[in-house]
Amino acid sequence: MQKILPSFSRSGRPPLRLLFLLPLLLLTVLAPAARAQADEVDGPAGLTIEAHGGFDGFYKAGQWVPLTIELANDGPSIEGVIRVSTGRSSDNNEVIYDSPISLPTQSRKRITTFVYFTGFTSRLSLQLLDGNDVIATTTITNLTQINADSMLYGILTEDPGELEFLERVIGDRDSGDVSFIELADLPDAAAGWEALDILVLNDVDTGRLSEDQRSAMDGWINGGGVLVVTGGTNWQQNSAGLSDLLPVRLNGTESVDSLPSLAETFGFAYRDAGPYIVTTSTLLEGEVLYAEGNTPLLVRRTIGQGAIYFLALDPKTAPLRDWDANEAFWSEIAVSAQEAPFWSTGIKESYLARDAVRNLSGLTLPSVWLMLCFLGTYVLAIGPINYFVLKRMKRAEMAWITIPALIILFSLGTIITGFRTKGNQVIINQLSVAYGQVDGEQAQVQSIMGLYSPRRASFDLTLPGDVLVRPLQDQFGVGGNTNMGTIERGNDIIIHDVRVDVSATEAFVIDSFQPMPDISGEVTLTIDDAGSRLTVMVTNNSDLTIENASILFGYQLLGIGNLEPGQSETISAELNSLSAPTSTDMSSYTAYGVNSPLIATRYEEIIYGTASDYGRFDDANTQSRYQLMQSLHANIYGGEAVKIPQETVTLIGWTTQPQVEVGIDARESEVQATTLYFIELPFNQSIEAAxxxxxxxxxxxxxxxxxxxxxxxxxxxxxxxxxxxxxxxxxxxxxxxxxxxxxxxxxxxxxxxxxxxxxxxxxxxxxxxxxxxxxxxxxxxxxxxxxxxxxxxxxxxxxxxxxxxxxxxxxxxxxxxxxxxxxx
CATH class of the missing domain: 2.60.120 (Jelly Rolls)
Incomplete structure (x- = not known):
């Protein structure tokens, strides 16, 4: 067989057109690299910037990523901003985060800012701007995305090697990771802690925690975080800034020859012989899990959804060092870091959330019948009525005046009706989802904020400095309408240059922790020969009206009705009489295959006070609530079904209270607000031999x-x-x-x-x-x-x-x- 060799031309030389294309090809390949090098700016002499992100580089998809930036300036003073951007302007999903900074000569500064990634990212560039000029840049290169359900430990210790085994202690999670961080890396906004599941403080001076860091830590614990404070020889500095949180009062240390009860409990002897240093304490509030005689070794205190543990031993020294039972021992702590219910992670369906925030009370389109009447009147007036009137007056030649006059008159009526329909005032609409526990001090809150303007305009919005905000992006996180300038984080959060079109709404997501309403209650599960009964008692001690309150228990929903301030209600149900919703209970406008009781048609009157017409409500406020509830469910286009927390009873209800104070550059605005509460109630059990x-x-x-x-x-x-x-x-x-x-x-x-x-x-x-x-x-x-x-x-x-x-x-x-x- 004859072998055919490729050739460019009969002469064996490439055609001239390929020679002309070769430089263009080289430019295409080399241009990005050249541009990347051009974008790197070393900065003026005497200025250094170092930055790292996440928790030792780890971050979780769908959660805020803290960035720590350290700057040193030995040159001229600088007044500028640290700028970080995510997304791309060409895709209309670029979000720019700014942090103002003042760097006098001979100064050192450390600042924390936060970004939100809509996709996978391993590198992030930061810029230092002086005015509009980029004077220095740096790049974070160690970012690693981990699964949202991975167990992430944060370890603050001088010797990290001894605790690496914790990546295998994962509780009910599928995987685990360990991050080794410094005290200064702890975020100063509670929403920035959400990726962290368990924080271990060992050989670190917690008295150096800033007020904002401590406040953020409190919110994180209330929201489900687990804090472990260790003892040993450095017990004083470990607990210096946390004495009010600990379940015990620390007394000092003592040396003991052995700790036999702990070894016997787990069935493994210690590798190192005593003596051992134990921190002595007195129980204040909580539960002693393990003790040696009267000396508590591991104590737990529950706060809100989270827990605080005090470990009387130093895990890096004997007897815990290299102990074969370490993983089993720490599993007792990991069990507290349970995976949170799906509503605690906020909005899943941005399309539904955007529709919900656009449903504004008082802004409704004219009815179809009104439009038909208007059109009919217009046709009759400009045609038959005009004709007969002019004919009766014998002035048919006046039609050239009356017809334009009628057109102008009806046009003015249409314009006036349109202005009245769309209103004449700026509206800030807040739809919030708050999750907490009745004995907790703070609730984890995600708010969808919509800014509506009847006319084309731009605005600056101001929010409290302890919240985190980003635009609500559509298209599965790969695009969005970021009609705004920058998000500046200083003492306050300022969203600059929000551009709103005529009768349009720009939407943002705000993550924060807010005070829990004063609600008390308890749940009793009684099991005896008569069967299993659930009794729920709840009291509204706040000044808020909890509208359409209900009790979620497994896959069942029990209605309470409105809970007025000071009102108490008690409901009971036989467990065997309750049943889960099925396909026949699901609305046609619901997440396919979700089977959540929260979107079951049969429970609509309990949740909203009225039933829908195939997912449509006459009232804009009720429709907005319906869409907000729908948006919490992730698998509207398929995926694993929603799992409702078991052995948990949750109070669900609505209020009209805004969660975040929003200012709008000295303009008057109307505020509309709805908050959906999920409040877990303490579970008591009364069990007899049955x-x-x-x-x-x-x-x-x-x-x-x-x-x-x-x-x-x-x-x-x-x-x-x-x-x-x-x-x-x-x-x-x-x-x-x-x-x-x-x-x-x-x-x-x-x-x-x-x-x-x-x-x-x-x-x-x-x-x-x-x-x-x-x-x-x-x-x-x-x-x-x-x-x-x-x-x-x-x-x-x-x-x-x-x-x-x-x-x-x-x-x-x-x-x-x-x-x-x-x-x-």
Whole structure:
């Protein structure tokens, strides 16, 4: 076979046009590198800038990233700003963050600022500007994005090597990471702490915490953060700035020859012999988890959603150093850093949030009937009526005057109606979601702020300095309408040059921590021979009216109604009488496959005080609330189903209180506000020895172990076609000691005649003894009684169920759940 060699031309030389294109090609390749080098500015003599971001470089997607910038100036004084930008102006999603800074000669400054990434970033450039001139730049190169559900530790210690093993102590998370940071790296805004799950203070002088850092730490703990303060020889400096938070009063140290009880509890001897240095203390508030005689070793105090631990030992010295039980011991702490409920992470669907903030009370379009009447009157006036009047006056030639006059008259009426419809005042609309606990001091708040203007204008907005703000961006975070100048963070936050078009709304996201309303309450779960009963008592001690209050318990919602100031309410329900929402309860304008009770059609009257017409409400305020609730749910376009926290009771309700004070450059404005509260109530349990208990869906938590070919994995409203899914159901901890004497598996068929003859999928149960899936040969729709149930229930009552289907059509399962029977 003849081999054909490539050639440029008969002469073997490349054509001239390629020679002309070669320089252009080189310019295309080299230009970005040249431009990057040109963008790097070393700065004037005597000026140095160093910066690092995140927590030892780690940051989580969808959360604020703190940046620490250190500057030293031995040259002429500088009055400028540190500028950081994210996104790209060409994509209309660039956001510019400015931090003013004053650098006199012979000065050293350290500032903290914050940025929000809408995508993955590993490098970030910072500029120092003097006026409009860039006088120096630096680049942060160590940024690493980790999973949002990863357990992130922050360690403040002089010797970090001894605590690296904590990356393996992950509680109920999928992965873990350890960051080693300095005291000055701790953010001064609570929202900037959200990526951090557990902070360990060891050999660090906490008395050097600034007032803003300490305030931010308090907010972070209330929002679910876990703080560990260690003892040992340096107990005084470790606790210097935190004595009011600790669960104990510290007395001093003592040397002990051994600590046998801790070793016996975990089943591992210490590698190093005593003596050991122990910090002695007296319990003030909290719970002693481990002690040696009368000496507390590990004490926990709960504050809001979070916890503070005092460890009486230094984890870097004996006996904890290199102890084989370290991971098990620290797991007792990691369990407090539970994954927060989905509503605590704020808005997921920006489109719905933007629509919600645009729904303004008092700004409604004229009705269709009014428009038809107007048009009909216009046609009649300019046509038949005008004709007959002029004919009766015998002045038909006046039509050239009356017709234009009528057009002008009706045009003026249209303009006046339009102005009245869109208003004549600037409106600031705040929609907030607040999450906290009744005994907590602060609530974690995310607000969507909409700035409406009836006319084209630009504005400067001022917010408190302890909040973090960014534009609400659409298009899944890769684009957005950033019609603004810069976000300046100094003593206050100033959003410069917000450009609003005619009758348009510009929207921003504000993250903050705010005082909790004064609400008290408790929940009692009573279990006896009569069954399981939930009793909820709640009192509104605040001056706010909690509108359409309700109680969320698992996948059920119980209505209370409006809670006026000073009002108390008590409600009770039998657990077995409650049931989860299904596909027939879901609005047509809801997140597909979510199956959250918060967006179930049957609960609309409880949540909003009225029912919708296929997701539409007549009242703009109610429609806005509906869209805000919808926007909290992440998988509107598919994904894993929403998981409601188990063994938790949450009070839900609305107020008309704004959460953040917003100023608008000396202009009058109207404020509209709505806050959606999620407030967890303390859970008490009254359990007697009970016989013939039934553990059904109200008392289970579930995990999806694995799946294939499933669009929306969920035990509720499961749709499948040629796929499979594996669930693990675990009863609440209260019922894990149940003496099981029976097991049912429920496969609920969707309601309606359409599904009456639907094919049955294959159902299998996990045999804990054999370690294998066992197919149920006689499985049917409805309740399936399981023989030899002991094989399928483990020592804490967990049951695994596998559903598979290989047909050519899709099938739908309304509900999958086990039911346990037994004595407690």
């Amino acid at each position: 016989a013939n208990l039934t553990i059904d869906q109200g008392l289970w938590s579930f995990d999806i172990r694995d799946s294939s070919g499933i669009y929306n994995p969920s035990p509720f409203d499961l749709e499948m076609s040629n796929g499979w899914i594996e669930f693990e159901f675990t009863p609440w901890s209260t019922f894990q000691s149940l003496d099981v004497d029976g097991l049912d598996v429920v496969m609920a068929l969707p309601l309606g005649e359409y599904y009456a003859g639907q094919e049955m999928p294959t159902v299998s149960l996990w045999d804990w003894q054999e370690g294998a899936w066992i197919k149920l040969d006689d499985a049917t729709w409805g309740v399936n009684r399981i023989d030899e149930y002991e094989r399928y229930v483990n020592n804490i009552g967990s049951v695994r169920i596998r559903i598979s289907y290989t047909g050519f059509t899709s099938i739908r399962v309304r509900e999958i759940q086990p039911i346990l029977y037994g004595d407690l």
